[in-house]
Amino acid sequence: MLSFVTSLRLINIRKTFDQTVAVEDVSIEVSAGSLFFLLGSSGCGKTTILRMIAGFVQPTAGRIFFGDRDVTALPPENRNTGMVFQNYALWPHMNVSQNVGFGLDVRRMPSAEKKKRIGESLELVRMSQYADRLPNQLSGGQQQRVALARAIAFRPDLLLLDEPLSNLDAKLRLEMRSEIRRISNELRITMIYVTHDQYEALSLADQIAVMSAGKIEQLGAPRDIYQRPRTRFVAEFIGETNFLYGEMQGTRDSSGFAQVVTPIATMRALVPPTKKAGDRITLSIRPETITIDELDAVTQSRSNATIILGKCIESTYLGAYAQHIVEANGQRIKVFQVNPHSTLFAGKQVRVTIPADQVVGVEE
Numbered sequence: 128m129l130s131f132v133t134s135l136r137l138i139n140i141r142k143t144f145d146q147t148v149a150v151e152d153v154s155i156e157v158s159a160g161s162l163f164f165l166l167g168s169s170g171c172g173k174t175t176i177l178r179m180i181a182g183f184v185q186p187t188a189g190r191i192f193f194g195d196r197d198v199t200a201l202p203p204e205n206r207n208t209g210m211v212f213q214n215y216a217l218w219p220h221m222n223v224s225q226n227v228g229f230g231l232d233v234r235r236m237p238s239a240e241k242k243k244r245i246g247e248s249l250e251l252v253r254m255s256q257y258a259d260r261l262p263n264q265l266s267g268g269q270q271q272r273v274a275l276a277r278a279i280a281f282r283p284d285l286l287l288l289d290e291p292l293s294n295l296d297a298k299l300r301l302e303m304r305s306e307i308r309r310i311s312n313e314l315r316i317t318m319i320y321v322t323h324d325q326y327e328a329l330s331l332a333d334q335i336a337v338m339s340a341g342k343i344e345q346l347g348a349p350r351d352i353y354q355r356p357r358t359r360f361v362a363e364f365i366g367e368t369n370f371l372y373g374e375m376q377g378t379r380d381s382s383g384f385a386q387v388v389t390p391i392a393t394m395r396a397l398v399p400p401t402k403k404a405g406d407r408i409t410l411s412i413r414p415e416t417i418t419i420d421e422l423d424a425v426t427q428s429r430s431n432a433t434i435i436l437g438k439c440i441e442s443t444y445l446g447a448y449a450q451h452i453v454e455a456n457g458q459r460i461k462v463f464q465v466n467p468h469s470t471l472f473a474g475k476q477v478r479v480t481i482p483a484d485q486v487v488g489v490e491e
C-alpha cells in the first residue's frame with residue numbers, strides 16, 4: 128500500500144561535545160528499503176548518530192545524504208524522518224487515532240486523506256480496533272505499535288528507531304521483533320534501528336554496524352559479523368567465544384587460511400590479510416562449532432579439523448544445550464553441545480574437534 132524509499136549516506140561524520148568525542152569519523156551507506164542496525168553498548172555514540180540523521184544534533188564534521196539530497200544543514204522539520212522512542216512518547220490526552228494523526232495535522236493534510244492514512248497505518252500495526260482508546264488504556268506493546276503507526280503515517284523518508292523494544296518484557300519483545308520485520312517487508316521503508324541487544328540485531332538486520340567508543344568496529348550482514356568477526360571486540364560483544372593465542376606459520380593461502388601454532392595444537396585458521404609468518408595472532412572459536420566426544424567414541428573423521436585431547440572439568444546442563452569446559456595443555460575451551468543426551472563428560476578424558484573454517488583470526 129504505502130511505499131517510500133530513500134537511501135542514506137553518512138560521510139566521515141564526527142561529533143564532539145566539549146572534550147568528549149561521541150562519534151569519530153563514521154561513514155555508512157544504507158541501501159533504500161533496508162533495515163540497518165547500529166549496535167553497541169551504552170555510550171558508544173549510536174543515539175548521537177541517530178539524532179544527527181534526524182537533525183536534532185548538528186555534526187561537528189561530515190555530510191549526511193538522503194538519496195542524492197544533502198540534508199546536513201536542514202532542520203529536523205525539513206528532513207521528513209519518523210521516530211520511534213523507547214518510551215513510546217505518545218500524547219496522553221489524545222486517543223490512538225489522534226496520536227497517529229498528529230504528524231498529519233502538523234502537515235495540514237486534508238481530513239479525508241488524513242482519515243485514510245490513519246486507517247492504513249493502524250491496520251498495518253494491527254491496532255484498528257483500538258482507535259478510540261487513550262494511551263493509558265493500552266499495554267506497553269500496544270503503545271509501541273501506536274508509536275510505530277504515528278511514525279509511518281506521514282510517509283517518512285527514513286524511519287529511525289531508538290531502542291524501541293527495551294521497555295517491553297521478553298515475550299512481547301519477541302513478538303514485536305517479528306512485527307517490525309513484517310512492517311519492514313511490507314513497507315520497504317528504510318529503517319535505522321539503534322539497540323544494545325545483539326539478538327534483536329542478529330534476527331532483524333540486513334546490515335549491522337557494531338560500534339565501540341564512537342567508531343564502527345565492523346559493518347556487515349548478521350552472519351558475517353557473527354561468523355567472521357574482524358576484531359576481538361566484535362567476537363566478544365556478539366555471542367560467546369573462545370580465544371586462543373598463537374603464532375602464524377608460513378603464508379596465507381588463496382582462501383585466506385594459514386597454519387597457526389597454539390599451546391594446544393597447530394591448527395588451520397582464517398587469518399587477517401595483514402598477518403605474516405611469525406606474527407602473534409588471536410584466534411576466536413565459537414563454542415557451538417566445537418564438538419565433544421568421549422575418547423573412545425567412534426566418530427566420522429573430518430578433514431581440515433583439529434582434534435584435541437583433554438579433560439572435561441565441568442559440564443552444565445542448560446536444557447537446549449550443555450556447556451562443557453575442557454582443559455588441554457593448560458588452556459580452557461568452552462564447548463556448547465546442542466540437544467545434550469547426557470552431561471556425563473565431567474571428569475573424563477575427551478576429544479574435541481574444531482573445524483578449520485570456524486577458527487577465525489581477529490585483530491586485537
Ligand code: ATP
Pocket residue numbers: 144147148149167168169170171172173174175176323
Ligand atoms: P546509550 O545506549 O546509553 O543511549 P549511546 O551509544 O546511544 O548510549 P550516546 O548517547 O550517543 O551513546 O553518547 C555518546 C557519548 O556522547 C557519551 O559519552 C555521552 O556522554 C556523550 N554525549 C551525548 N550527548 C551529549 C550532550 N548533549 N552533551 C555532552 N555529551 C554528550
